[in-house]
Amino acid sequence: MEDEVQHWINRYMDAYMMVTRQVGARIKDSIAADTTNDQYQILRLINAQEQCTSTYLAETFCVGKSSITAIINRLVQAGIIERTRDENDRRQVYLSMSEHGKSVFEAAESQVHEVVAPYLFHFEKKDIETFIMMFEKLASLIQNDNGGKSQ
Amino acid sequence: MEDEVQHWINRYMDAYMMVTRQVGARIKDSIAADTTNDQYQILRLINAQEQCTSTYLAETFCVGKSSITAIINRLVQAGIIERTRDENDRRQVYLSMSEHGKSVFEAAESQVHEVVAPYLFHFEKKDIETFIMMFEKLASLIQNDNGGKSQ
C-alpha cells in the first residue's frame, strides 16, 4: 500500500517533469523571443482577472510581491502592461494590457494553441475530459488547503 | 470543434499552472532550504540514471549544457555531487551522488512524499491509474516528437 503510493508518486513526478519541461521548451520556441514563459503566464492571469493587482498575482503565482514588481516593470518597459492607480484607494495599482499588449498576448495564445492542440488528437474525447477534470480537482484541492500542510 | 479544443487548452493551462506553482511552492517549503526545486529534479535524474552525463541532463531538462554546468558546480560545491572522468573516453564526465548527497536526496524524497501523498487519498485508485497513464502517454508522445513541430 505504502509502496503503491510511493510508486505512483515516482511515476507522477517523472511524467510531470518530462511534460513540464518539454511543453515549456516548445512554448518558448513558439512564442515571440522577447516574451518569456513566466511573462506569458502572468499575461494569462491579468487577462482573466478584472482589476488585477500585484498582490493577487503574487498569491496566485506563489511568489513574493517583489518578484511581481520585477516582472511587471519589464512588461511596462516593453509597452505591454499599464499601471492604473485606484483613486478611491491610492495604495492599489491595477494592471491591464495595452492595445499592443493585447495583440502580443493573442499572438502568443494562438501559438500555444498550435503547439498543444496536435497532442490532443491522440486521446479519446472522454479521456481528455477525465484527465482535465482530475487536474482541476487536484488544483482546487491544493488551493483550498492553503497553509495547512497536513490532511 | 475548434472551440472545444480551445476550451480544453484553456482549462488545461489554468489547472496546469495552478498545480505546478502550488506544488512547487509546497515542495520548496518542505525540502531543505539550501536545495532548490531544480536541483532536486536534477538529483532525481542523476539518481535514476546509470553513468549520468551533462549532455543527458541538458537534453532531458531541455536546457543548454552551460546551465547544467552551473547547477552541477553548485551541487559539487555543496558536496552533494561528484564528477568522475571516463578513462576510456576522457571527454565524458559522469555525475554521481556522494554519500552526503544520497542522504540529502533521500530526505528530500521523503519530504516530497509527505507533501504529495495526502492528495492521492481524494481520488479513486482507478482514476489515479488513468490519470498517471495519460500523463505518461503525453510525456512519451512529446518525447517521440523531438523537433518535429507538426503532427
Add this chain to the structure above:
DNA sequence: AAATATAGTTCAACTGTAGAACAGTTTCAT
C-alpha cells in the same frame, strides 16, 4: 492623532538560462 495594517517598490544577493567562444578528446576521411 497616533498606532497599526495594507499595497506596492527598491535593493542586494543569489539561482537559473542562453549563446558564443573555448579546450580537450575522439573519430573519420583521405
Add this chain to the structure above:
DNA sequence: ATGAAACTGTTCTACAGTTGAACTATATTT
C-alpha cells in the same frame, strides 16, 4: 598517419526570476 570534423564539457557575459528586508505611501483602527 595526419588534418578536418565532431563531440563533451567549461567559461564568460548578460539577463530573467526569486527572496527577504527595508522602505514609501496610503488607509484603517483605536
